[in-house]
Amino acid sequence: EPEVTQTPSHQVTQMGQEVILRCVPISNHLYFYWYRQILGQKVEFLVSFYNNEISEKSEIFDDQFSVERPDGSNFTLKIRSTKLEDSAMYFCASSSGTGKEKLFFGSGTQLSVL
Amino acid sequence: GESVGLHLPTLSVQEGDNSIINCAYSNSASDYFIWYKQESGKGPQFIIDIRSNMDKRQGQRVTVLLNKTVKHLSLQIAATQPGDSAVYFCAENNNFNKFYFGSGTKLNVKP
Numbered sequence: 687e688p689e690v691t692q693t694p695s696h697q698v699t700q701m702g703q704e705v706i707l708r709c710v711p712i713s714n715h716l717y718f719y720w721y722r723q724i725l726g727q728k729v730e731f732l733v734s735f736y737n738n739e740i741s742e743k744s745e746i747f748d749d750q751f752s753v754e755r756p757d758g759s760n761f762t763l764k765i766r767s768t769k770l771e772d773s774a775m776y777f778c779a780s781s782s783g784t785g786k787e788k789l790f791f792g793s794g795t796q797l798s799v800l
Numbered sequence: 801g802e803s804v805g806l807h808l809p810t811l812s813v814q815e816g817d818n819s820i821i822n823c824a825y826s827n828s829a830s831d832y833f834i835w836y837k838q839e840s841g842k843g844p845q846f847i848i849d850i851r852s853n854m855d856k857r858q859g860q861r862v863t864v865l866l867n868k869t870v871k872h873l874s875l876q877i878a879a880t881q882p883g884d885s886a887v888y889f890c891a892e893n894n895n896f897n898k899f900y901f902g903s904g905t906k907l908n909v910k911p
Contacts, residue, residue, distance in 0.1 A: 728889075728903050731898040742898055779843075794843050
């Protein structure tokens, strides 16, 4: 069964450092997403991406965040200067984009900012 | 803004019993809903979805009920098994680009 894959599974970084979280969405999907989940809290929407541009972003997704689809398979989330409060589990998701369709999630990257 | 909330943070059931997990949503414009299961250390896993033109949908051992009048969603799991132990989230959608997730209910299945 096709799945969304994310790397790395864990990332530890120092405050102020840049991190790049990587995702390979399901191959025939057209819509891509990043969500995050702070420990014990809700899964929160960050950004959606379609046709090589951001479709929508939340207030969390400020200028420190960016997304990119550098080739035909990868989808990345970059945090330019990490803050302590960026520590969370980051989930990539994709959907077929034929309308309102279910999201398929990856297993997540646990980001710890020290 | 939208809010999606759950009535109970933790639910404990005996193996073999039926489980009912509830969810309230506040945005009457939401027209697509999904239940996700999240096991420890894993991403949300799709269980079942329902669109607002339906009030009930059944899957394998699971049923989702939607009551648009009171903006309430429930997930019923028949013959609950130890492998069903997880956190369950409801998610609502009112545009094509994002889902709003509830806080989650932890389901504990006692052997």
